[in-house]
Amino acid sequence: MPKLWSDTVDEHRREVRDAVLDATAQLVHEQGLRAVTMSEIAAKAGIGRATLYKYFADVETILFAWHERQIVAHLAELARVRDQAEEPLLAVLEAYAHITGGSRQHHHGGELASILHRDHRLAHAHRQLHQMVCELITVEVRAGRVRRDVAPEELAQYCLHALGAAGELSSKAAVSRLVSVTMAGLRGVS
């Protein structure tokens, strides 16, 4: 049964890959970016160093793969939130703010961020996110709950930038206040 066999191989490869990404993220979080080596990653992931090199050429490649996994997971999470919430715009902005607040801390004080921000996938994901927020804003404008004197595209940019402040906030309560201030800007002054 070659089909089943290849499924098993695929699944095994995915598991190893995930273990490597998890191990790397944890090591970078603990030791900082420069201190992490391929040997340490292999040891922490529970595989041999030679095996690790069959999967990834270097630490940077692993970080980009980890980043891609994070981005895909975050976009999926935001889509799920949107589809389940009673107030999708508010819920998506809140979820995005909390993701931003959490991920800044994981990015190890700018060092990792400055590498990952060169990732072209980030720009692509950002466009998808902008598109999602834009659509939600358009719905709210039609319902009369968001100002109509500024285009949804511009309002979406405003939102996503404003919620970037979550990266500097230390509590979940502060992040929620940020969302509420940002929403007030969307509604405008009556």
Next chain:
Amino acid sequence: MPKLWSDTVDEHRREVRDAVLDATAQLVHEQGLRAVTMSEIAAKAGIGRATLYKYFADVETILFAWHERQIVAHLAELARVRDQAEEPLLAVLEAYAHITGGSRQHHHGGELASILHRDHRLAHAHRQLHQMVCELITVEVRAGRVRRDVAPEELAQYCLHALGAAGELSSKAAVSRLVSVTMAGLRGVS
């Protein structure tokens, strides 16, 4: 008269330095970061290559010096705006948004930005800016024109992040709309 002589030397050095910074900024703007060499900078600034090396060790050092000059000039400009405006908070936020809108374009699509963002002076300038906006917000809170349910520190972070969206806007009118949306967030919903 050694005093006068040294004044003249200082002034001459400042002029050469400024000419080098101007030449570098223009070359980077025209050709992109990687294409710019010390020889080109010397030629454009109208000095010899050997003289340039007496002032700066390499292109990156010049860029940081240029960046510092920009930051100092921007903070001085914002302080001037604050001291002359009838509505200082609005005026400072508007001026900051226009600076942000303009400087993103000069930063040559992220390449220069990713180098300059490592500059520790940027973090320091950002703290000064945050402090300035915070004080202006506090005045507005006391006057009842800005919401009091969120601390001025958090509101200042919100403002500065939200206005960062100006970097992606193409017209001055769009930047002004962004400022007005951001101000609505500060006022809150009554």
